[in-house]
Amino acid sequence: MLKKLTTAAAVLTMGFAATAQAGTLDDVKKRGTLTCGVSTGLAGFSQKDEKGNWSGIDVDVCRAVAAAVLGDAGKVQYKPLTAKERFTALQSGEVDMLSRNTTWTLTRDASLGLNFAGVNYYDGQGFMVSKSLGVKSALELDGAAVCIQAGTTTELNLADYFRANGMKYTAITFDTSDQTRQGFESGRCDVLTSDQSQLYALRIGLQKPETAIVLPEVISKEPLGPVVRQGDDAWFNVVRWSLAAMIEAEYLGITSKNAAKLVTSGSPEQQRLLGNGGDSGDKLGVSADWAKNIVTQVGNYGESFEANVGSGSPLQIARGLNAQWNKGGIMYSNPIR
Amino acid sequence: MTDTTSRFGKPARIFQPSAAQPAPIKSTGAYAWLRQNLFSSALNTIVTIAIVAFLATIIPPMFNWLFLDSNLSGSTQADCTGDGACWVFIKVWLQPLLYGSYPDGQIWRINLCLLLLFVTLAAPFWLPHRMRNKVDIAMLLVLPFVAIVILDGRLLGLEYVSTDYWGGFALNLFLASASIILGMPLGFLWALGRRSQMPMARSICVILIEFFRGTPVLALFFMGSVMLPLFFPEGTTVDKLLRVWIVLTLFMAGYMAEVYRGGFQAIPQGQYEAAASIGLSFWQTTLLVILPQVIKVSMPNILATAVMLFKNTTFLMIIGVFEVLSTAQNALTNSNWLGGFSTEAYLFVGIVYWICCFSMSSVASYIERKLDTSHRS
Numbered sequence: 265m266l267k268k269l270t271t272a273a274a275v276l277t278m279g280f281a282a283t284a285q286a287g288t289l290d291d292v293k294k295r296g297t298l299t300c301g302v303s304t305g306l307a308g309f310s311q312k313d314e315k316g317n318w319s320g321i322d323v324d325v326c327r328a329v330a331a332a333v334l335g336d337a338g339k340v341q342y343k344p345l346t347a348k349e350r351f352t353a354l355q356s357g358e359v360d361m362l363s364r365n366t367t368w369t370l371t372r373d374a375s376l377g378l379n380f381a382g383v384n385y386y387d388g389q390g391f392m393v394s395k396s397l398g399v400k401s402a403l404e405l406d407g408a409a410v411c412i413q414a415g416t417t418t419e420l421n422l423a424d425y426f427r428a429n430g431m432k433y434t435a436i437t438f439d440t441s442d443q444t445r446q447g448f449e450s451g452r453c454d455v456l457t458s459d460q461s462q463l464y465a466l467r468i469g470l471q472k473p474e475t476a477i478v479l480p481e482v483i484s485k486e487p488l489g490p491v492v493r494q495g496d497d498a499w500f501n502v503v504r505w506s507l508a509a510m511i512e513a514e515y516l517g518i519t520s521k522n523a524a525k526l527v528t529s530g531s532p533e534q535q536r537l538l539g540n541g542g543d544s545g546d547k548l549g550v551s552a553d554w555a556k557n558i559v560t561q562v563g564n565y566g567e568s569f570e571a572n573v574g575s576g577s578p579l580q581i582a583r584g585l586n587a588q589w590n591k592g593g594i595m596y597s598n599p600i601r
Numbered sequence: 602m603t604d605t606t607s608r609f610g611k612p613a614r615i616f617q618p619s620a621a622q623p624a625p626i627k628s629t630g631a632y633a634w635l636r637q638n639l640f641s642s643a644l645n646t647i648v649t650i651a652i653v654a655f656l657a658t659i660i661p662p663m664f665n666w667l668f669l670d671s672n673l674s675g676s677t678q679a680d681c682t683g684d685g686a687c688w689v690f691i692k693v694w695l696q697p698l699l700y701g702s703y704p705d706g707q708i709w710r711i712n713l714c715l716l717l718l719f720v721t722l723a724a725p726f727w728l729p730h731r732m733r734n735k736v737d738i739a740m741l742l743v744l745p746f747v748a749i750v751i752l753d754g755r756l757l758g759l760e761y762v763s764t765d766y767w768g769g770f771a772l773n774l775f776l777a778s779a780s781i782i783l784g785m786p787l788g789f790l791w792a793l794g795r796r797s798q799m800p801m802a803r804s805i806c807v808i809l810i811e812f813f814r815g816t817p818v819l820a821l822f823f824m825g826s827v828m829l830p831l832f833f834p835e836g837t838t839v840d841k842l843l844r845v846w847i848v849l850t851l852f853m854a855g856y857m858a859e860v861y862r863g864g865f866q867a868i869p870q871g872q873y874e875a876a877a878s879i880g881l882s883f884w885q886t887t888l889l890v891i892l893p894q895v896i897k898v899s900m901p902n903i904l905a906t907a908v909m910l911f912k913n914t915t916f917l918m919i920i921g922v923f924e925v926l927s928t929a930q931n932a933l934t935n936s937n938w939l940g941g942f943s944t945e946a947y948l949f950v951g952i953v954y955w956i957c958c959f960s961m962s963s964v965a966s967y968i969e970r971k972l973d974t975s976h977r978s
Contacts, residue, residue: 304921305931307939312923312931314693316702316766341765346921349827356830358838442933442943468939578936 288360288492288499289333289549297339300326301359304344307465308573308581309365309385318342324568325363325384325490325507327561332506332554337561351376354493361503362491365461381504383489384565386585386594388482389421390460392467395475397454402481406431411444411453413437417484422457425483445469448476459486464579482585502548509555511597512537513564515588520563523556537600544600555600565595678940690942691949694932698949701768701923707760711771714748718778742786745779764842768923770953772842776924777911779846784853784910785903791854792861793887806858813855818913821848826920845917853910860902864895897972904965908958915950925950 292298302310302322310320318340327337343359350366353359355377365387366372368380393399402425412419414437426433436453438444445466448456458466463478470476490507492500513519516534518526527538536542539553548554562568566588573581587593626632639649670685673692681687691698700711721744724737752775755761794806813821825848826841833839868891876886896903918927929946932938 304923304927305934307934307936311935312697312702313935313937314697314932316697341763343765344921344923346919348823348919349921352827352830356833356838358830358841442941445941465934465936465939468936469941471941573936578939 288496289502292333292360292499296334297341298326298330298333298361299341299343299359300329301343301345301350301353301362301364302326303364304346306365308461308577308579310342310344310363312344319572321385321568321572322363322365322488322490324510324562324572325503326361328506328510328558329361329490329503331557331561332509332548332550333502335551335553335557337557351378354378354491357493360492360499364491365488366491368487368489377494378491379494379500381490381492381500382507383487384507385461385488387459387461387486387488388585389418389457389484389486390463390482391479392448392456392458392463392476393454393479395477399479402479402483403429403431405433405455407433408455409434409436409453411436411438411447411456413441413444413458414439418458421484441466442469460584461573461579461581464573464581468578468580498549502550505544505548505600506554506558508597509537509558509600510562510565510568511588511595512600513555513559514566514595515590515597518559518564519567520560523559527556542601678938681940686945686948687940687942688945690932690938690945694928694938694946697769697923697928697932698925699769700771701928702766703762703768703771704760704766707754707762710751710754710759710762714751714775715771717744717747718774741782745775745782748775748779764840767842769928770925772922773911773914773917773924774957776842776846776849776917777907777914780849780853781907781910784850785857787850787854788857789861789892791858792865795858795862796865809851810855810858813851814859818848818852819916819919821852822916822920824848841920841922845920845922849910849914852913853906856906856909857903860899860906861895863902864899865891867898868894900965900969900972904962908961911958911961912954915954925953 300323302318302320305311306320306322308320310318310322312318323340323342326340326342330340331337343353345353345359345362345364350362350364351372354362361381362378363384365385366380367387368383372378373380391402391405393405399405405426410422410433412422412435419435419437422433422435433455434453436447438447441458441462444456444458447453448466449470456463456466460478460482467473467476467478490503492503513523516531516537518530518534518537523538526534527540528535530538532541536544538556538559539545539551543552545552545554551557563571566583569583569586570576573579574583583591583593585593586595589596627636640646666685668685670683671688672681672683672685673688674680675689676693677689678687680689696708700708703711721737721740724740725733728736750756751759752762752767753764791806791810794802795810797803797806822845825844829844830838872890872894873886876890881890914924915926917924918930921927923931929950933943933946
């Protein structure tokens, strides 16, 4: 038994250390579909509706890559993956890319044999309090009872934050986010802490969502982004620049509505992004109108954000950090030229 | 009529029993039943009152929540205006919960497979007596593969439906049936091997049985979904459901082997000797004399193991297979249905499961009664 486990562990490490096979871009083109690892269900990020259609801000990154490579955002085969499976699935080639709310950290980047191709959502841990408490800032939370989901890094961040600010708290832990919400609702704690994107989802689940507010403080950095295997630079570039094109399109004011028109009538920058002049497609190994396909079929980053998690969705998450860099956020695309 | 006039000329007084009195009210009817069963002592009275009070506080709100205040019409979260259960949620998500994301027009294929399953299970009741064993066992063993061909569709020229779209409660049913069907004979072989005199066969079987019985099914699933892909050469992927099916079959076989071992031990030595004395070979003895008795003796345990395996299929949730429970959870995290319908969802899953497990145990106890030919008093 022990020997078996040792062998298994050895194989596991080898698997992670091995660099993956090259040529994903050609594989995808040959296959005609993109296999994309997504979350098994996370409101606004990747969710399956009752008809079996996937949607969400993470799903849109998959669709953008499919639009760039195959010219059709619909040619995606979604593989729902749990947090534990995701890296193995990528390593073993079961999926071509991951777009599954994965935090970009040094450890993952350096030791798991994978590359992060950018950030499509800047998340961070935050606090939700009942409005009646009259609290305006997390620094007023000294002595509070905090509802928290057990066994997550949120627990660690919370302890760090309160210790750093010399405050005391009582942690009330729950197993699932649903139970955490019920604990908050029944008044067992004053504060609920979780990643901000989660907080908004939990907030709608309350009987009276308007009685709770999300505090402005963010106590941890959780940049989420798409991931590809290490050692396949051509594919890495395609994924990175597909995401970048969505962000750049918003910056340049190109939307799914006006993209077709701007190909010929837009500013030089707009025209270049949309494939009229310039050779960005050639360099990436995709068609010249790759960015135009992304914008017309998936939309720019802002449209995707608002439709899935922002004002067009029940979640109503504010843009915050995820606004364009010239609008007070930190979403910034490197120049596409 | 004879004249009963006495010597004294008076009519004789004949004994006339008076009409029977009704039994004392305290010893018959509902009153007596209540008295004897519910209020026979002070303690009993207190317990009865407490339970009735408890039920009276629990049932009306529950009834209101389930039925009177519940919402059934409409198709969005906003239609759930009452205080009660939001059955709209179940209604909207019913198809994914039962069939997964299988394409609308192709659902008949799932139903066909379900029908085949029931026809095969019911085969002993409609097949002629002679053919029962051979035909039904062959049908059972072929069934999982037939179902896969039908559901996959490529071989039959039907629309190809990749396993990514399989799901819902049908998937639980199919996976459980397929692994039970293949796990039972495999487990029997392992159990035979464990009893074998051949050291090689015995040790292999012991190792297999102890490994699959001694490892939690969750750990096996993780190995199947996370570790196994790393063993394969790069670029080859084996379908996740296939991996899960193999894991479940081996797990079932490990448990069944031990169930059969218990059955083997209940067979008297005389049966083997009698079989040997009429010149039956090892396989004839095993299949014609021993196996039927083993199955008869182990019926309750076989059922318990089968139900356990069926319920274990919900563990598939943690490796991202959209069986019924993870479909429910996915529905609960959909941004259009964030109103907290977990009670409805889990209640639905629980009821569906209960119905299936209860039917399984009813059928099994019927079979048990039918098989009960022993001379026990």
